[in-house]
Amino acid sequence: xxxxxxxxxxxxxxYSCTSFAADTFHFPQGEVKxxxxxxxxxxxxxxxxxxxxxxxxxxxxxxxxxxDSGAAPKWNWSLTNAKIxxxxxxxxxxxxxxxxxxxxxxxxxxxxxxxxxEAKQNSVQASVHVEFLICKIECVPYFTELKTEIPYSAQRxxxxxxxxxxxxxxxAPSSFSWVPQKLEGSTLKTVxxxxxxxxxxxxxIFPEDGESxxxxxxxxxxxxxxxxxxxxxxxTSKTDFEGxxxxxxxxxxxxxxxxxxxxxQKTAPASLGFVVLWALLGGFILNxxxxxxxxxxxxxxxxxxxxxxxxSLRTSGLFYTLGVMxxxxxxxxxxxxxxxxxxxxxWGFQLQSPVIAAxxxxxxxxxxxxxxxxxxxxxxxTYLGAKKTSSDRAGSFLTGVLAxxxxxxxxxxxxxxxxxxxxxxxxxxTLLVFAGLGLxxxxxxxxxxxxxxxxxxxxxxxxxxEKLKEFLAFPLxxxxxxxxxxxxxxxxxxxxxxxxxxxxxxxxxIWTSRQVRNERxxxxxxxxxxxxxxxVLVLMPQESVTSMKASQDEAxxxxxxxxxxxxxxxxxxxxxxxxxxxxxxxxxxxKLVLHTSEIQSxxxxxxxxxxxxxxxxxxxxxxxxxxxxxxxSLPLYVYYAAGSQKPQILPExxxxxxxxxxxxxxxxx
Amino acid sequence: xxxxxxxxxxxxxxSLAMAEAKIGSxxxxxxxxxxxxxxxxxxxxxxxxxxxxxYNKDCPYVRKHYDSKNMQKIQGDMTAKNIVWLSVISSxxxxxxxxxxxxxxxxxxxxxxxxxxxxxxxxxxMGKAYGAKTTPHMYLIDPQGVLRYNGAIDSNDSADPKTxxxxxxxxxxxxxxxxxxxxxxxxxxxxxxxSVKY
Numbered sequence: 001x002x003x004x005x006x007x008x009x010x011x012x013x014x015y016s017c018t019s020f021a022a023d024t025f026h027f028p029q030g031e032v033k034x035x036x037x038x039x040x041x042x043x044x045x046x047x048x049x050x051x052x053x054x055x056x057x058x059x060x061x062x063x064x065x066x067x068d069s070g071a072a073p074k075w076n077w078s079l080t081n082a083k084i085x086x087x088x089x090x091x092x093x094x095x096x097x098x099x100x101x102x103x104x105x106x107x108x109x110x111x112x113x114x115x116x117x118e119a120k121q122n123s124v125q126a127s128v129h130v131e132f133l134i135c136k137i138e139c140v141p142y143f144t145e146l147k148t149e150i151p152y153s154a155q156r157x158x159x160x161x162x163x164x165x166x167x168x169x170x171x172a173p174s175s176f177s178w179v180p181q182k183l184e185g186s187t188l189k190t191v192x193x194x195x196x197x198x199x200x201x202x203x204x205i206f207p208e209d210g211e212s213x214x215x216x217x218x219x220x221x222x223x224x225x226x227x228x229x230x231x232x233x234x235x236t237s238k239t240d241f242e243g244x245x246x247x248x249x250x251x252x253x254x255x256x257x258x259x260x261x262x263x264x265q266k267t268a269p270a271s272l273g274f275v276v277l278w279a280l281l282g283g284f285i286l287n288x289x290x291x292x293x294x295x296x297x298x299x300x301x302x303x304x305x306x307x308x309x310x311x312s313l314r315t316s317g318l319f320y321t322l323g324v325m326x327x328x329x330x331x332x333x334x335x336x337x338x339x340x341x342x343x344x345x346x347w348g349f350q351l352q353s354p355v356i357a358a359x360x361x362x363x364x365x366x367x368x369x370x371x372x373x374x375x376x377x378x379x380x381x382t383y384l385g386a387k388k389t390s391s392d393r394a395g396s397f398l399t400g401v402l403a404x405x406x407x408x409x410x411x412x413x414x415x416x417x418x419x420x421x422x423x424x425x426x427x428x429x430t431l432l433v434f435a436g437l438g439l440x441x442x443x444x445x446x447x448x449x450x451x452x453x454x455x456x457x458x459x460x461x462x463x464x465x466e467k468l469k470e471f472l473a474f475p476l477x478x479x480x481x482x483x484x485x486x487x488x489x490x491x492x493x494x495x496x497x498x499x500x501x502x503x504x505x506x507x508x509x510i511w512t513s514r515q516v517r518n519e520r521x522x523x524x525x526x527x528x529x530x531x532x533x534x535x536v537l538v539l540m541p542q543e544s545v546t547s548m549k550a551s552q553d554e555a556x557x558x559x560x561x562x563x564x565x566x567x568x569x570x571x572x573x574x575x576x577x578x579x580x581x582x583x584x585x586x587x588x589x590x591k592l593v594l595h596t597s598e599i600q601s602x603x604x605x606x607x608x609x610x611x612x613x614x615x616x617x618x619x620x621x622x623x624x625x626x627x628x629x630x631x632x633s634l635p636l637y638v639y640y641a642a643g644s645q646k647p648q649i650l651p652e653x654x655x656x657x658x659x660x661x662x663x664x665x666x667x668x669x
Numbered sequence: 670x671x672x673x674x675x676x677x678x679x680x681x682x683x684s685l686a687m688a689e690a691k692i693g694s695x696x697x698x699x700x701x702x703x704x705x706x707x708x709x710x711x712x713x714x715x716x717x718x719x720x721x722x723x724y725n726k727d728c729p730y731v732r733k734h735y736d737s738k739n740m741q742k743i744q745g746d747m748t749a750k751n752i753v754w755l756s757v758i759s760s761x762x763x764x765x766x767x768x769x770x771x772x773x774x775x776x777x778x779x780x781x782x783x784x785x786x787x788x789x790x791x792x793x794x795m796g797k798a799y800g801a802k803t804t805p806h807m808y809l810i811d812p813q814g815v816l817r818y819n820g821a822i823d824s825n826d827s828a829d830p831k832t833x834x835x836x837x838x839x840x841x842x843x844x845x846x847x848x849x850x851x852x853x854x855x856x857x858x859x860x861x862x863x864s865v866k867y
Contacts, residue, residue, distance in 0.1 A: 069803040069864040071730075071826040100802055100864050131827055133729075138765050139863040141729045141828030210859040211820075235857045237692055 025144040029134050030055030034126065034146035039157030041117055041124060041150050044557065049084075049126055049148070051075065051111040052162060058136050060104045063092035065208050067215035068100035070139070073111070073132035080125040081118050088112040090166040091249050091259045092206060094217060098137060101215040103206055110166050115150075123151040155572075156607050169247055169259030176248075178229075179265050180241055188231040188241060190264065192248075200250035205229065208245040212238055275429075276436040283328075283440020310452070316396040317449020323400020325438035331404070332434030354491045358499050361483035364476045365503050371473035373466070374510050400442065494591055502533050555600060559613035559622060571643040573608040578626060578636040580615040586635040589654040599659050606663045607642075692856045696808070696816040697798035701757070703786040704773035714753050716812045718847065720840060722784070722822075723796065723865055724756040725766030725804035726776055729828050730862035734805060735780055737830035740822075743841060744783035752844065756784040759796030764866035766804070767791070793867040803862035807840045811847055818843035820858030 024033040030053065037048040051073075053061060062070045077084060090109050095102045117124050127147040134140050181189045194200055203220060207213035214232040221228040241264050248260045448454055487496055509529070512522075557563070559576070567574050577594060579586040593599055603610055613622045615634060629638060629649060637650035639662055650658060696719075698711045711719070722740070725731055734740040744754050758773065760766035768776055773787050790796050799808060800819075809818035823836035839858055846853045 065859075066826075066861070069860070069862060071828065071861050074827060097864055098867060131829060133828060135863070137864065137866065138727070139729060143829065211857065234859070237856055 023146055023148045025130075025142075025146060027134075027140075027142055029059045029136075029140070032130065032132070032144065032146070034128060034148045035160055035162065036148060036150045037112075037160050037163045038150070039160075040153035040155065041115075042152060042154050042156075043120060044555070045156060046117065047115050047124070047150050048163065049113045049115060049128075049150075050160075050163060051113075051128065051130060051146070053105065053109045053132075055107065055134060057107070059134050060095050060102065060106045060136075061109065061132050061134050063103040063105070063206065064089055065103055065206065065210040065215075066133075067094075067102040067104070067210065069097070070102050070104065070135055071133045071141075073130065075111075075131075076129040077113070078127050079115075081122050082115045082124040082126070083118070084113045085116045086114040088114075088168040090168055091247070091257055094204070094206075094215075097135070101217075102135075103215060108165075110162055112163065112166075112168065117150075117152075121152050123149050125149050154567075154570075156604075167257050167259060169261045172248065172260040172262035176260065176262055177265060178246075178262055183239060186233045186236045188233055190229045190231060192227045192229050192262075194225050194227075194248075194250075200225075201255075202249075202251045203227065204249040205231075206247040206249070207231070208247065211235055212241065212244060275433055279433045279436030280440035280443075283437040284443055286437075286441045287444050313449050313452060315393060317446045319393045319396035320400040320403075320449070321439070321442035321446045323397035324404050324442040325400075325435060326397075327401045327404035328434045328438030328441075329431060332431050336430055354487055354495070357483050357487050361480045361487070361499065362502060362506065364480050364483070366506055368473040368476035368480070369507070369510060371469050371476065373470060403441070404438070492591070494587060498536075505529070505533055555603065556610045556612040559611050559625070561621060561625065564609075564611055567609045568640050568645060573606060573642040574611065574638075574640040575603065575608050576611045576613055576625075576636075576638040578613045578615060578622065578631075578634055578638070580634055585652060589635060589637075593654040593656050593659060596656070599656055602660055602663060692816055692819060694816060695814050696810040697795075699790075699795040699798060701788040701790050701795050702770075703788050704768075704770050704777065705786075706770065707786070709755065709786060709788060711810065711814060714810075715814060718747075718752045718812060718844060719810040720747055720752060720754045720844070721799065721801075721808040721810070722754065722756045723801045723804045723806040724758050724787070725760055725863060725866065726768070726780075727765050728804045728863035731804050733828050733830045734822060734833070737833055738781070739830070739833050740805075741781050741783050743838070746841075747844065748783055748785055754784045755786055755788050756782065757788045757790050757795060757801070759790040759793045759801060760866040761793060762791060765863075766866055793865075796865055796867060801860075801865050803860040804865060805862055806860040806865070809840060809843050809847065817847055817853055818856055820855070821860045821862075824858075826861035 023035070024031055033052045033054075035050045035052050037050065038045060041047040055061065062072045064072045066072050089111060090105065092103045092105060095104050095106065115124060125147075126149070127145060129143070129145050131141065131143050134142065176192070176194055178190060178192045181191055183189075205218050205220070207215075212233065212235050214234050216232060218232060219230040221230075244264045246262055246264070248262055250258055250260075252258055484496065484499075487499065509527075556577070564574055564576065577586075577590075579590065613619075613625065615622045615626075626633075626636060629636060629647065635652050637652075637654060639648045639650060640646070641648070641662070648662070696711060700708060700710050702708050722744075731740075747754050756777075758766060758768055760768075768789070770789060773789060777784070777787050788795065795801075801808075803821075805822050807818065807820060807822050808816060811817050818840065820839060822840055823833065823838045825832040825836035839855055842855070843853045
């Protein structure tokens, strides 16, 4: 009772204290503080504001969906010289309270608000009216007004460490998909596919909409990278859940939590029946692929001997079918094993990985050249199948296996859709799709074996096959174009050019191998060269486009003589990068040294003002500046140590060591 | 010993499966004694609308609606129309908001409550049958005994009484729609407030 009385006194005090605004508000269960991500702001450093809670053990505050009881904190901002562009809620936890489930935070939490300041040179003033509910079992609401100011300063203020302490959700990658399957009573059955995440650890799901979904943890049934998720419904009258927003929380390999915002999608995936039918058709078409057709036709011709009776023909057809289907099922099983083991291999094309996308584009480019007839491969395998014309069971079975083996390179362009869809399904369905492919492929032969008369309707092998094969190169090249487009969103133009370089190398390799047709060791040498170039691609530092853009925007200022002079006069450290898109050395230095996160953070740590003098297009100011340093060519790197008026000219070929050395020297002095 | 007992209590509480009163289905029956010792059964009110309100005198969200006289006003409007209003206290003995019969009568007088009766659901049987989670948590049962509304009292889950004026009162809207024979626009909502102290 005394405790309650104390709570109430506190409550009343809060009400009466609201006119009193400071940056911190203390209450019996803890404190809340309004803080800025940096001590100052300028054009290059947009600040964020944070509402930082520190509360005593056993108490908690709430997430935007509070769960079974409670209420989310609320804020009402008034800002001078800035507006809020985005707010971020840290990852919540499920907090059980007396049989109820709440979503919220205990101990410490930080709600972040990104700012877009307006007038330069002016400070940003922020005041926020905060209402929050804090509960153990009993609850106490508080209302308070917090105030802070962020001054303008050209100098880079040190960042507030608290801001790096919490994890905030990112938007889910587009490869994640989450579709409702069916409504069963008060449960919505769904399938979540996290294609790019190898076996997510400790997956948790938080619904944002507490009116539609219950707060209790939903049932999760893992299936490789898929999860069947049964969501318990709060509102059983609702049937449409499209766009319902959720937060997924998983852990990465180091046990660090990661959050993704995702919504339920509209379209259910193609039904299993449709996908299997598609696979059946795809398998059927495979027979007419140049790689398979010879096996089939020669095999068929071998039947037509005088001593063949209907019975042995049928047996042969049956075993061929078995052979094909078995191979497809093994292929499917292997694919699923790899998938379960966390490998992102297979027809599911995990295009999230640029290396795999690049590898596939190379394969398709190479296959396309093959289809165009620039070189022959796989012929010997095909004829091996053809030679196995014995009609015994093992022979027929083996022919089926061989037909599958030679068919696999041709599979991708035709079966992509069916296989892609099947990989997002549970294991049993994936296998069913593979069985469909196998059956489709075996079907013509099976029919021929049972109805030998149909053989007269079979198109004769001939020139049309060659034409078809050549034509099929073009869909492959189109796929390559699409893959390059995908890659252009993932890697820098330099990596993309390197990939195109590999294409060039492949073409060269094909041309050379015709010259050295009979010199096996030369062929092997060429093949090794090709593998080596791909290995280089894989090992090249893969800096993603987005991170590069972000770091560029953030850190590098455009060259301005006046601004540099001013910085030097103020005693700041300055680094000038004279560069141009056409200067290969510059690009190499940029990629391997200047724009790496290591060097970037060294610059930040030492408060170096970074300037980029881009000489790609003619720019007399930059030409003058170069002349000022006694140069007329690129690259040129100039560094002014803090408080020094004397420029240091750095070598043309940079290393990380050279840059890091600059700061070491500075410290020794 | 005390600790073990407390732990046991917590375990029991969290393992109690919440039953769920379903919209469009007959509301769960109850048989609960009120503050004056009279037993109330849902069946007694056949032919009348019944509003259930979960109550805990110490919960700040209940205080929001009582200190501002909002709740008493709605109760008065409803009971004047011959609607039965039952305030239910499901707080267990020793927990926040629990009231013995005599205290409950006094408290109701002090509050100026216009409820038809204050039900004492000490064991939480009625609360659990309805799945009452918060105070306040509101339900509407129509004259046929069918549950028509389950959820919050209004659209703003702030603890600030100033927000009442600008909020949409769900229970008032539900009763109005039901009386006119219209479909209730919002049949369920997420109740807000303190947890019911079972």
